[in-house]
Amino acid sequence: xxxxxxxxxxxxxxxxxxxxxxxxxxxxxxxxxxxxxxxxxxxxxxxxxxxxxxxxxxxxxxxxxxxxxxxxxxxxxxxxxxxxxxxxxxxxxxxxxxxxxxxxxxxxxxxxxxxxxxxxxxxxxxxxxxxxxxxxxxxxxxxxxxxxxxxxxxxxxxxxxxxxxxxxxxxxxxxxxxxxxxxxxxxxxxxxxxxxxxxxxxxxxxxxxxxxxxxxxxxxxxxxxxxxxxxxxxxxxxxx
Amino acid sequence: xxxxxxxxxxxxxxxxxxxxxxxxxxxxxxxxxxxxxxxxxxxxxxxxxxxxxxxxxxxxxxxxxxxxxxxxxxxxxxxxxxxxxxxxxxxxxxxxxxxxxxxxxxxxxxxxxxxxxxxxxxxxxxxxxxxxxxxxxxxxxxxxxxxxxxxxxxxxxxxxxxxxxxxxxxxxxxxxxxxxxxxxxxxxxxxxxxxxxxxxxxxxxxxxxxxxxxxxxxxxxxxxxxxxxxxxxxxxxxxxxxxxxxxxxxxxxxxxxxxxxxxxxxxxxxxxxxxxxxxxxxxxxxxxxxxxxxxxxxxxxxxxxxx
Ligand SMILES: Nc1ncnc2c1ncn2[C@@H]1O[C@H](COP(=O)(O)OP(=O)(O)OP(=O)(O)O)[C@@H](O)[C@H]1O
Ligand SMILES: [Mg+2]
Numbered sequence: 116x117x118x119x120x121x122x123x124x125x126x127x128x129x130x131x132x133x134x135x136x137x138x139x140x141x142x143x144x145x146x147x148x149x150x151x152x153x154x155x156x157x158x159x160x161x162x163x164x165x166x167x168x169x170x171x172x173x174x175x176x177x178x179x180x181x182x183x184x185x186x187x188x189x190x191x192x193x194x195x196x197x198x199x200x201x202x203x204x205x206x207x208x209x210x211x212x213x214x215x216x217x218x219x220x221x222x223x224x225x226x227x228x229x230x231x232x233x234x235x236x237x238x239x240x241x242x243x244x245x246x247x248x249x250x251x252x253x254x255x256x257x258x259x260x261x262x263x264x265x266x267x268x269x270x271x272x273x274x275x276x277x278x279x280x281x282x283x284x285x286x287x288x289x290x291x292x293x294x295x296x297x298x299x300x301x302x303x304x305x306x307x308x309x310x311x312x313x314x315x316x317x318x319x320x321x322x323x324x325x326x327x328x329x330x331x332x333x334x335x336x337x338x339x340x341x342x343x344x345x346x347x348x349x350x351x352x353x354x355x
Numbered sequence: 356x357x358x359x360x361x362x363x364x365x366x367x368x369x370x371x372x373x374x375x376x377x378x379x380x381x382x383x384x385x386x387x388x389x390x391x392x393x394x395x396x397x398x399x400x401x402x403x404x405x406x407x408x409x410x411x412x413x414x415x416x417x418x419x420x421x422x423x424x425x426x427x428x429x430x431x432x433x434x435x436x437x438x439x440x441x442x443x444x445x446x447x448x449x450x451x452x453x454x455x456x457x458x459x460x461x462x463x464x465x466x467x468x469x470x471x472x473x474x475x476x477x478x479x480x481x482x483x484x485x486x487x488x489x490x491x492x493x494x495x496x497x498x499x500x501x502x503x504x505x506x507x508x509x510x511x512x513x514x515x516x517x518x519x520x521x522x523x524x525x526x527x528x529x530x531x532x533x534x535x536x537x538x539x540x541x542x543x544x545x546x547x548x549x550x551x552x553x554x555x556x557x558x559x560x561x562x563x564x565x566x567x568x569x570x571x572x573x574x575x576x577x578x579x580x581x582x583x584x585x586x587x588x589x590x591x592x593x594x595x596x597x598x599x600x601x602x603x604x605x606x607x608x609x610x611x612x613x614x615x616x617x618x619x620x621x622x623x624x625x626x627x628x629x630x631x632x633x634x635x636x637x638x639x640x641x642x643x644x645x646x647x648x649x650x651x652x653x654x655x656x657x658x659x660x661x662x
Contacts, residue, residue, distance in 0.1 A: 164640055184643040193644065200641040203601070204659035213655065214645045259645065 116140055116299055117161065117267060122170035124156055124322075131156050132322040134170070139267070139299050143289070145310050146303045147337070148319035154303045155197055157319065158269045161301075162194040163187040191298070193263045197271035199256040201244050207255055208239045215262040224262060230288050231258045232281045249276040261288070266298035274306050286312055310334060358384070361457045365426040368487040369453030372422065380422040381408055383436065385429045397421055397448075407437035407469075410450075414443030414475065425454040430494050431462020437469045444475035444507075450482045454498060456522075458490040465497040472502070474537075477509040484514070488521025495523040502529045506537035508563065513540045518553065519661065520546065527555040535563025535592070543572045544661045547580035547608070557586040561594035561623065570598040575657050576608035587615040590623025599628040603660060605653075 117139040124132040132153045146154050159165045161172065163184040172180045174190055182190075202210070211224045225235035231254040241247060243255065253276045260268050270289075277285060286308060293300050302309060310316060316333035318325040326333050358366065362384060366372050375382070375390060379397040382390040388408070393399050396416040400409045410421055427434060442448065458464040474480060488496035498518075506512055518525060531539050545553050559568050568588070576582045588596045600612045614627035634656050642652035 162644055164644070184640060185646060185648050188644050188646040196641065200635075200637045202638055202656065202659055204662040205655065206659075209655070209659065210645070213642065213647065216646075263645065 116175060118173040118176075119157075119161070120171045120173065122157070122160060122167045122172070124153070124160065124165065125168045130322055132160070132167070135322070135324055137317070137324065137327065139301060141297065141299050142314035143293050143300045143312065144302070144315045144317060145313040146301065146317045146319055147305060147310065148317075148325070152319045153322040154319055155271055156322075158194065158271055158301065158303060161187075162192055162269060164194070188263075188265075191266035193260040193265045193268045195256045195260045195268075195270040195273060197275070197303070199252040201252075202242070203244055205243050206239070207241050207243060210243060210255070210259055211239075211262055214259040219262070227258050227261050228255075230261065230291075231255070232284060233258070250278060253277060257285075257288070261292060264296055266296060268292070268296070268298070268300050270300070270302045272303050272305070274304060274309060282306075282308065307338075310337070359428070361428045362426050365428065365455030365457055365487065365489075366424055368489075369426070369455040369485045370422055370424040370451055372424065376420070376422045378420045378422070379410075380424075381410075383423070383425045383434075385427055385432055386434045394419060396446075402437060402439075405437055406435060407439070409439045409441065411441045412443050412446050412448055414445055416443060416446040416448055418447060420449040420451065422451045424452065425466060425468065427454070427456045427458075427464050427466055430458050430460020430464060430490075430492055433463075433465045435467045435469075438471070440470065440472045440474075442472065442474045442478045442480055442510075445477050446475070447479045448481075450480060451484075452482070453485040453487070454500075455487045456490070456496040456498070458488070458494045458496050459492040460490075461493045463495040463497055465499075467499045467501075469501045470503070472504045472512065474504070474506045474510040474512055476507045478507075479511040480513070482512065482514045484516040486516075486518040486522055486525070488523070490521075496521060497524045498522050499526045500528075502527075504529070504531040504533075504539065506531065506533045506539055506566075508534045509536045510534075511538045515542045515544075517544045517661075518546070519544070520548075522553070523549075523551050525551075525553045525555075527553070529556070530558045531568070532560050533562055533566045533568060533594075536565040537563065538566065539568040539570075541568075541570045543570075544574075545572075545582060546575045546577070546657070546661060547582055548577045549580060550578075551580045553581070554583040555585065557588075557598070559586075559588045559596060559598075561588070561590045561596050562592055564593040564622075566592065567595045568597070570596075572598075572600040572602075573661055574600070574602040574610065575605070575661060576602065576610050577605045579607050581609045582611070584610075584612045584629075585615075586613070586627065588617070588625050588627070590616070590618040590620060590625045592620050593622035594620070594624070596623070596625045597628075598626070600630070601628075601660075602631045603634055603657065604631055605633065
């Protein structure tokens with residue numbers, strides 16, 4: 116479905132991505148790796164938010180490198196931001212309706228909000244501004260992508276700020292979504308529980324692919340106990 | 356009274372009225388009062404020394420409304436009107452004003468409305484005002500609303516004023532004298548485009564202990580338009596005043612904000628916040644990832660901002 120060919124990104128003389136080659140299909144992929152390794156940058160390049168300095172992006176074999184964010188969104192790429200954007204005067208219902216599209220029913224939107232653990236009645240008319248808590252913003256960010264029901268959905272650290280009790284539920288939401296859209300899901304995460312439900316795991320470090328393979332192959336490497344294993348930072352993050 | 360389709364549309368835009376409203380009203384069209392209705396508690400009396408009306412609301416009047424729309428469809432008409440509101444003690448009413456100008460001709464059409472509110476003790480009013488212009492003619496559509504507010508002890512006034520489209524030039528003057536324990540809230544929303552100019556001057560005097568006010572201005576200036584927001588707040592007692600001016604600037608527009616705070620009492624607490632900036636890029640990006648074009652995204656951000 117999505118092919119990245121030799122993607123490089125340079126900003127202020129830093130090589131943030133160094134010629135990455137990747138192929139994403141109809142599966143559930145989790146990207147993990149140390150802070151600053153280029154995970155968000157990579158997914159922003161997929162969504163068209165930043166342009167790679169080199170390389171091409173193909174969607175079903177067609178070159179989409181020069182397409183805008185809007186055009187890629189219309190093709191079927193969705194993106195949930197690591198840091199949700201605040202708006203003045205726009206309400207949860209406004210953004211959800213825009214995400215769900217013209218033909219969406221109000222009830223469907225309410226259902227999606229309850230899937231991410233928000234009671235629609237309490238939230239639908241709230242402003243998407245600083246008055247919502249971090250976790251609430253994050254849930255709405257996820258809900259918007261769910262509402263779009265596109266073939267390829269990207270979530271940048273969806274679990275950040277979500278409380279422990281709701282976490283399990285969130286993993287169900289992703290599993291259910293994958294069945295529903297019959298497409299690809301790409302999640303950036305540092306959480307073992309998310310890694311555990313992945314089909315494939317991409318481990319990114321210093322802007323390069325360390326490994327990208329089936330979960331069973333990559334997970335043991337990541338959880339390797341040897342102090343100099345590739346992922347000591349990751350283990351710290353996961354509180355091991 | 357027969358209204359043509361232009362007049363009907365103006366009435367819809369400024370007062371959301373498709374028929375004459377329930378309750379008290381006074382409809383002014385092309386410089387003349389054309390329809391009026393009073394109620395047992397609300398009297399409307401034309402002035403005999405100058406154009407305009409006195410709206411007299413009996414003490415204790417609750418849950419009633421007054422509509423006083425003004426529409427101008429004659430090109431080149433210069434309309435000046437004085438409306439005085441006497442709001443009786445302990446009443447609770449809604450007043451809906453608004454002015455619509457449709458100018459398809461070559462002459463400038465002007466409406467200058469001077470509204471004075473005498474809000475009695477412990478009375479509560481909501482005042483909604485909408486200004487709208489349309490028409491392809493060369494003639495300008497000009498509006499200069501002046502609002503003078505006297506809030507007596509314990510009274511409460513909430514004013515919402517909106518000017519979203521079609522007024523070429525506007526000078527808005529709003530002055531308020533606020534007595535003890537009274538509260539004033541003003542929400543002003545202005546969108547200017549083309550070569551339009553809008554100036555808004557507020558002077559608020561917080562005179563009595565325990566009084567407060569909140570003045571919020573939301574402005575969007577597009578293309579070559581110009582907006583100037585000037586707010587003077589004087590804290591003369593144990594009071595609290597907050598004013599805020601938040602503007603989105605686009606294209607080649609120019610926006611100026613000039614807040615002035617003066618306290619003459621040790622217990623006065625006054626705050627002004629002013630921000631001018633373009634639409635945050637990340638807001639547009641977020642909306643574009645939902646499939647909106649950049650232009651559609653801008654429209655959404657502005658519509659929300661001016662809601
Ligand atoms: N515009 C930019 N200019 C300079 N450096 C940048 C720019 N954008 C990103 N970077 C740097 O690129 C690196 C990768 O950033 P990115 O946000 O992709 O990391 P990440 O893997 O998502 O990290 P985290 O786990 O903390 O979210 C970081 O070191 C960041 O500081
Ligand atoms: Mg990141």
